[in-house]
Amino acid sequence: MPIDNLSAQEKETLPAWEKPTPVFLQKHDWLKLKSDEWLKGDIISMYDDELEFDSDEFGLETFDWEDVSELRSRYDQNIRFANGEVVKGFLIVHSNEVTLISNGTERKFPLSELMSITSAADSRRELWDVEISLGLDISSGNVNQLDYLFSAVAQRSTPYTRFKTEATYNYSKQTINTNDQPIIDASRVTSSLDWFYNSQIFFRLFDYEYMSDFQQNIQARNSLGTSIGYHVVDNKRLQWDVTAGPSFQITSYEQSAAQADQKSAVLALSTLVEYTVSSRTDFIFDYSIQFVEEESGKRNSHLKTGFEFEFTDDFELDIMLYFDRVAHPVVSVDSVKPEPNDYQLYMSIGYNFY
Structure with missing residues (x-):
């Protein structure tokens, strides 16, 4: 019924x-x-x-x-x-x-x-967050030129720690009469391990950076240090971290009047802002500056900023501006002084592994 x-x-x-x-x-x-x-x-x-x-x-x-x-x-x-x-x-x-x-x-x-x-x-892949991106530009005809950017980021989190490593390689060349002439040849690798003291303060137990830059006459620059970090804002939409601490740096130049490597104490400052614009759009502002001795550049800055647009669960479109500045570039043996500022704007496709 x-x-x-x-x-x-x-x-x-x-x-x-x-x-x-x-x-x-x-x-x-x-x-x-x-x-x-x-x-x-x-x-x-x-x-x-x-x-x-x-x-x-x-x-x-x-x-x-x-x-x-x-x-x-x-x-x-x-x-x-x-x-x-x-x-x-x-x-x-x-x-x-x-x-x-x-x-x-x-x-x-x-x-x-x-x-x-x-x-x-420990063996489960969910512990890791990995993203690989590739940007490519090929020109042919009056100008034969190849430009590409490769980047990879891997991060692993536990209740107490966060390990992160990031690598980028930026290369550009022109082909003239079958001869390849490099225009840009720059690479950077960073790696850090954070230990969370509480919900706001964390200690960066080690912070390592390697970089080389053909344009800046830098053959290899290695920095290793430690720092203290603070979560200025940490919520669903906005994460903002700042860090500060000492490190040590060794720089080898492609061509320099000084034959020996340049060594310098460093005061390193950094800030990272990640803002969720929408469910599929993120904004990133990642800036660091190193205060070093004049023979090592005086002030070395690096900026990565732009947007990540997720168009499927695994793929995203990245539009990123990279800015590097060496306040006091080292003059090569032929008295050519590099420009202090370098800019690159890249569009790339990224794939996320969860």
């Missing part, structure tokens, strides 16, 4: 409707939002009350922690709490409580104490 045909008394005797409980397949992590929607996929990480979840249906998404109703993992997770304790186990978040199951033992913690979540399986 349709329920509309029942009397009020008969309707009161009907059992209350209960929401069905989903079947949790162990091949997925599961996320329930406050809207009662369930998503299956992979837990990437949770930092600063933001959860990164790679949904099978919607791709990589970031959720405010306050919008999460329930979370279940299929693998062990590393859980960091506000007191600094890190606990490993199968994770269930439900009813303002964190439950960890490890070796048949169940432990419960208040949700308010939860600080971060990362995978405990």
Whole structure:
């Protein structure tokens, strides 16, 4: 009999409707939002009350922690709490409580104490975020010229640390009468390891940079140092970090009156701004400056800024401006002094590995 045909008394005797409980397949992590929607996929990480979840249906998404109703993992997770304790186990978040199951033992913690979540399986690719980009420009006819930019970024995060390495190679040449004449030949590799002291302060345990630049008469420049960092802003839309610290630098020149390598103490400052313009557009401003001795350039600056446009879950279009400045370029043996400023604007296609 349709329920509309029942009397009020008969309707009161009907059992209350209960929401069905989903079947949790162990091949997925599961996320329930406050809207009662369930998503299956992979837990990437949770930092600063933001959860990164790679949904099978919607791709990589970031959720405010306050919008999460329930979370279940299929693998062990590393859980960091506000007191600094890190606990490993199968994770269930439900009813303002964190439950960890490890070796048949169940432990419960208040949700308010939860600080971060990362995978405990070191071999899982979700620990790494890797992007490779390539920009290419080929001219033929009156001018035969090849320009290309290759860049790669890899980052690995744990509850306490963040390792990041980035490499770029910029090359341009003209072919005249079958002879190749390099116009630009520059490369840069940076690598750093951050240790998070708390939600705002971090220590950059090491900060390494290698660069070479044919235009600037620099054969190789190696810098190694350490610094302290501060999260000025860190929310869903905007991340802004600043760092400052000492380092040491050795520079070899392509041609120079001084035969020996130039060595210098360094004061290094940097700032990194990442702003989410929309769900598929990000703005990046990455600037660093090194104060060195005059024989090593006096002030060495590097800027990378531009936009990343994501047009699929894995591919993106990058439009980046690169700016390098050596305040006091070293004159070559033939008395040619390089220009202090170099600019390159590149459009490239990037592929993301999660």
